[in-house]
Structures are given as C-alpha cells and as structure tokens.
Amino acid sequence: GNSVTQMEGPVTLSEEAFLTINCTYTATGYPSLFWYVQYPGEGLQLLLKATKADDKGSNKGFEATYRKETTSFHLEKGSVQVSDSAVYFCAPMIYNQGGKLIFGQGTELSVKP
Amino acid sequence: DTEVTQTPKHLVMGMTNKKSLKCEQHMGHRAMYWYKQKAKKPPELMFVYSYEKLSINESVPSRFSPECPNSSLLNLHLHALQPEDSALYLCASSHNPSTEAFFGQGTRLTVV
Numbered sequence: 001g002n003s004v005t006q007m008e009g010p011v012t013l014s015e016e017a018f019l020t021i022n023c024t025y026t027a028t029g030y031p032s033l034f035w036y037v038q039y040p041g042e043g044l045q046l047l048l049k050a051t052k053a054d055d056k057g058s059n060k061g062f063e064a065t066y067r068k069e070t071t072s073f074h075l076e077k078g079s080v081q082v083s084d085s086a087v088y089f090c091a092p093m094i095y096n097q098g099g100k101l102i103f104g105q106g107t108e109l110s111v112k113p
Numbered sequence: 114d115t116e117v118t119q120t121p122k123h124l125v126m127g128m129t130n131k132k133s134l135k136c137e138q139h140m141g142h143r144a145m146y147w148y149k150q151k152a153k154k155p156p157e158l159m160f161v162y163s164y165e166k167l168s169i170n171e172s173v174p175s176r177f178s179p180e181c182p183n184s185s186l187l188n189l190h191l192h193a194l195q196p197e198d199s200a201l202y203l204c205a206s207s208h209n210p211s212t213e214a215f216f217g218q219g220t221r222l223t224v225v
Contacts, residue, residue, distance in 0.1 A: 034213060043119075043203055044156065044216040089155055098169050099144065099210030103155035 006104035023090035031092035117217035136204030
C-alpha cells in the first residue's frame with residue numbers, strides 16, 4: 001500500500017540551527033512529492049514540491065530533493081528562525097488514486113530564541 | 114488571487130442541527146477537496162470533486178453530504194453529527210487532480 005514515514009517530533013532547535021526532517025514513502029507509480037506547513041491555528045500552506053527524480057524543491061530557505069532510489073524527500077533548512085515553528089507534513093501524491101495526497105504524521109518544530 | 118476561502122471560521126452545532134460549510138476559490142481550479150483534521154493528526158481526505166463531479170468518497174458517513182454547485186464553490190452539508198465529528202474541516206483546490214493543492218484556513222467545528 002501507499003504510506004509515508006516522517007521523523008517523529010517534537011523537534012526543538014535553537015535559532016540559526018540546521019534543520020533536517022526525514023521523510024520516506026512507499027507509493028505505486030511515480031508520485032509528485034510535497035511538503036506542507038501548518039502554523040498554529042491555521043490551514044496548510046504548500047511549502048515546496050518536486051515532480052521528478054533529482055528535482056530540488058525550494059522555498060523560504062527550505063529545500064528538499066526527490067530521491068527515487070531511496071524513496072525519500074527530506075526537508076532541510078540551513079538556519080531556522082522562531083517564525084519557522086510549525087507542523088510540517090510530507091505528502092506524496094498518488095496519481096492512480098485521483099491525485100490523492102498521502103500525508104505523513106507531521107513533525108512539530110519548535111524554534112527557541 | 115491564490116486564496117481558498119472557507120466560511121465560517123468557527124461553528125458550534127448541536128447533534129440535531131443542520132449546518133453547511135462553504136468553500137470558494139477563483140483560481141479557475143477544476144478539482145476541489147474536503148479534508149477532516151483532528152488535533153495533532155494529519156488531514157484525512159473525505160471527498161474529491163473533479164470538474165464538478167464527485168470522483169472520490171472515502172467511505173464518509175452519510176451525515177456529511179458534499180455539494181459542488183459550480184466550479185468555484187464547494188459546500189459540505191452537515192446533519193445529525195456526533196461529538197466525535199468535532200474537528201478542523203479543510204477545503205482545498207487544485208488546477209486538476211494531478212497538480213498541487215492549495216488549502217483554505219479551515220472551519221473549526223465543535224459538535225455539542
């Protein structure tokens with residue numbers, strides 16, 4: 001079946017620290033891959049995407065590379081800020097299921113000043 | 114305009130009430146979605162409309178009834194809900210079912 005495994009949170013970092021949130025997936029076909037972010041009390045925002053192998057998605061200093069051989073899409077940021085505190089969801093899109101997003105469990109990030 | 118607008122933002126309803134959640138987008142997207150999100154959990158897909166036709170129903174109980182009156186609007190009609198249906202209900206849209214989805218801010222529903 002289709003599934004996503006994200007590293008468990010909460011992750012607590014100091015400002016300007018390096019961030020990695022691991023994501024691996026099992027999916028039929030050749031999914032597009034997304035990271036969404038959810039700030040407290042809000043809906044989800046698309047953070048970045050990659051649609052084919054070796055693509056690198058990037059936005060707001062965050063990056064993730066589509067690794068087909070390891071079925072991974074790890075999220076990284078070189079220097080986190082307090083304003084990055086949120087829950088991050090990894091989500092492959094399964095085309096043969098009508099474009100269904102398969103969400104990981106979410107990783108809560110807390111950045112301290 | 115890259116927004117998906119959901120109303121109301123908060124809703125409290127009794128178990129015998131009938132209410133509706135509304136979602137609107139003006140991006141020309143032809144796929145629209147309802148998700149349910151419980152606290153500390155990921156969103157769960159409920160329904161997908163593609164070109165105004167219901168294409169996916171994830172075995173949602175009939176007390177939830179979706180409606181897509183036109184390509185810009187999506188409603189979720191609620192009737193005889195249970196307290197365990199209390200959650201954040203998220204609407205999303207995408208250009209088509211194969212492209213990235215954009216989410217609204219959600220309606221926080223409390224069933225009493």
